[in-house]
Amino acid sequence: MIDKPIVVALDYNDKNQALSLIDKLDPALCRLKIGKEMFTLFGPTLVKEIHDRDFDLFLDLKFHDIPNTVAKAVSAAADLGVWMTNVHASGGLAMMQAAKKALAAYGNDAPLLIAVTVLTSMSDEDLTLLGINIPASAQVLRLAKLTHQANLDGVVCSAQEAQLLKSTFGKQFNLVTPGIRPVGSDVGDQHRIMTPPKAIAAGSDYLVIGRPITQADDPLAALSAIHQSLQA
Ligand SMILES: O=C(O)c1cc(=O)[nH]c(=O)n1[C@@H]1O[C@H](COP(=O)(O)O)[C@@H](O)[C@H]1O
Numbered sequence: 001m002i003d004k005p006i007v008v009a010l011d012y013n014d015k016n017q018a019l020s021l022i023d024k025l026d027p028a029l030c031r032l033k034i035g036k037e038m039f040t041l042f043g044p045t046l047v048k049e050i051h052d053r054d055f056d057l058f059l060d061l062k063f064h065d066i067p068n069t070v071a072k073a074v075s076a077a078a079d080l081g082v083w084m085t086n087v088h089a090s091g092g093l094a095m096m097q098a099a100k101k102a103l104a105a106y107g108n109d110a111p112l113l114i115a116v117t118v119l120t121s122m123s124d125e126d127l128t129l130l131g132i133n134i135p136a137s138a139q140v141l142r143l144a145k146l147t148h149q150a151n152l153d154g155v156v157c158s159a160q161e162a163q164l165l166k167s168t169f170g171k172q173f174n175l176v177t178p179g180i181r182p183v184g185s186d187v188g189d190q191h192r193i194m195t196p197p198k199a200i201a202a203g204s205d206y207l208v209i210g211r212p213i214t215q216a217d218d219p220l221a222a223l224s225a226i227h228q229s230l231q232a
Helices: 015-022 036-052 067-079 093-109 124-129 136-149 159-169 196-202 219-231
Strands: 006-010 031-034 057-063 084-088 112-116 154-156 174-177 206-209
Touching: 006 015, 006 219, 015 036, 031 036, 036 057, 057 067, 067 084, 067 093, 084 093, 093 112, 093 136, 112 136, 112 174, 124 136, 136 154, 136 159, 159 174, 159 196, 196 206, 196 219
Parallel strands: 006 031, 006 206, 031 057, 057 084, 084 112, 112 154, 154 174, 174 206
Antiparallel strands: none
């Protein structure tokens, strides 16, 4: 298992609430993720405040645009010094190659660049409505192949596809899996879910976990319990 596989997803519209949660967490136990809501509200200042607290940060903006625009967007993310950032694989091979090329200038300081395959909130039925008449796992595999071809560092997928992707693409290809739900926690809007220990056993490298930690009465206790379940 990778060192610090837990990535806590912060989805807040109140910065003080988010910072007070962050101050309860331990950078030795987890990394953090902010996405569209928090970055739109609080921008690079929040990134700096998180970095000042010694957390690795995944900037989850899921870029999807023409290659030139996405290349500039991932460069802007790299300028912020984030640990990981992402694009949508469905933006296509040329878009992902342009993003990867843009990060070459940053050498070892470049963030990990990963691509979202099929969102974990989507089911086979949702894909059918989009005109994609294959199971989610097959669509994930198709998009992961494209991502691998573009030489990105890995994909966001559900833990349900982790075993297939690890055996197809090997150890170095990072699998970042949201849709993680400890036994007994609310599923919410997620569809393709798995518990933390099963996700790691299936080959997930990083577990993105939001509400089961952030909405817990005691977030640090919830984080520690998940951490412990992985050590076992
Ligand atoms: O890219 C992501 O992080 C992501 C991709 C995906 O397929 N599914 C998914 O849930 N996410 C993110 O992972 C987090 C999951 O949060 P919880 O459902 O609260 O655990 C949210 O911040 C989502 O935006």
